[in-house]
Amino acid sequence: MKLATFHQDGVSRVGLVTDQGLHPVPWAATLLELIEREAVVQAADAALGERPLPLDSVRLLPPLQPSAIRDFVTFERHVEGIARRFGDEVGPEWYEAPTFYFTNPHSLIGPFDDVRIPPGSEVFDFELEVAAVVGRAGSDLTPEAARGHIIGYTVLNDWSARDLQAREMRVKLGPAKGKDSASTLGPWLVTADELETRRDAEGFLDLTMVVARNGIEVGRDSLANMAWTFEEMVAYASRGTTVRPGDVLGSGTCGSGCLAELWGRYGTEGLPPLRPGDVITMTVDELGTISNKVVPGRDPVHIPAARAKCQGPRH
Structure with a gap:
């Protein structure tokens, strides 16, 4: 099943995507709510009885x-390329566990x-990614x-302000404002059962991933090149805590x-940072396509630098 969230006539609704x-x-x-109530199948069955709307007649929102x-950061080729940009190598710690950071769930934008x-x-x-969505709560x-706790998958673009990220990472706390402004999720949620035939012998989903800038392909890979499966990622995320329905x-x-x-691999010549007017299009086999146009941002609100260091206790 493919399940989308859309906006029409001032109302947000859920729909089942079919060829019609x-x-x-x-x-x-x-x-x-449907995931939490384990009512996805029931809702999809009911939707089949409804008259279909043309996809281009509605605005698609993030699926949930x-x-x-x-x-997470699970593609060694990506990590190696980023390390090379700074004259470094992949650290041994990367190989020990599927590292992740928490990003902003309130800054999602539609496909x-x-x-x-x-x-x-x-x-x-x-940043071209695929995301798994948790369907049932679980700990440790x-x-x-963990496979039974994944309800489906969707395409994710983790937009990144590299200059802000580089500055704040020197504080040794991880990405913050550099990853805070936007993430694209969509175009819909594809339930896990739809992808079982695309698993390779090691359990990885073999889906081609492509990203284009203004219609020109700039990157391509297979999801099967992850170093950890999504099941291993969910298991690690649940260690000592709980993953809950809807977690991405x-x-x-x-x-x-x-x-x-x-x-990091080829230098910056011919590869400038994104500018207003650029259109970034990402397509993943079985999951669909997202495409976003870059537009100018707002001026930053001024925040002062740190106060002078206190020389002793205040009275």
Whole structure:
């Protein structure tokens, strides 16, 4: 099944995507609510009885509004390219566990929405990823058990302000404002059962991933080149805590899936940072296509530098 969230006539609704179009679910509920109530199949069956809408007649929104987004880094080729940009090598720690950071679930944009350049950034970048969506809560899961906790997959673009990211990473706390302004999710959620025939012998999903800038391909990889499966990522995320319905887990950027990696491999000539008017289009086998136009951002609100260091206790 392909399940989308769309906006029409001032109302947000959930629909089932078929070759005939978008069949609205005939009752009010968000996709997250349907997942939490384990009512996705029931809603899809009911939607089939509804008259389909042309996909181009509605505005598609992110498929769901998650409460948490963990973004992993699981493609060695990407990590190696980024390290090369700074004259470095892949650290041994990367191989020990599927590292992730939490990103902003409130900054999601739809699959065809415009994306603003973050305030103060002059080095804006895209990142081609696939995300798994958790369907059932679980704690301390094994990878084998985790497969039953994944309800589906969608395409993720983790937009990145590289100049802001580089500055704040020197504080040794991880990405913050450099990853805070926008992430694209969509165009819809494809349920996990739809992809079982695309698994390779090691359990990885063999899906081709492509990103184009203004219609010209700049990156291509296979999702099967991840170093960890999504089941292993869910198991790791659930260690000592709980993953919950609707949680999103990003694969991390695929090989050649962003400008920063390409800069590390080939330099910046002919590969400028994103500018207003650029259109970034990402397509993943079975999951669909997202496409966002870059538009100017707002001026940053001034925040002063740190106060002078206190020389002693205040009285």
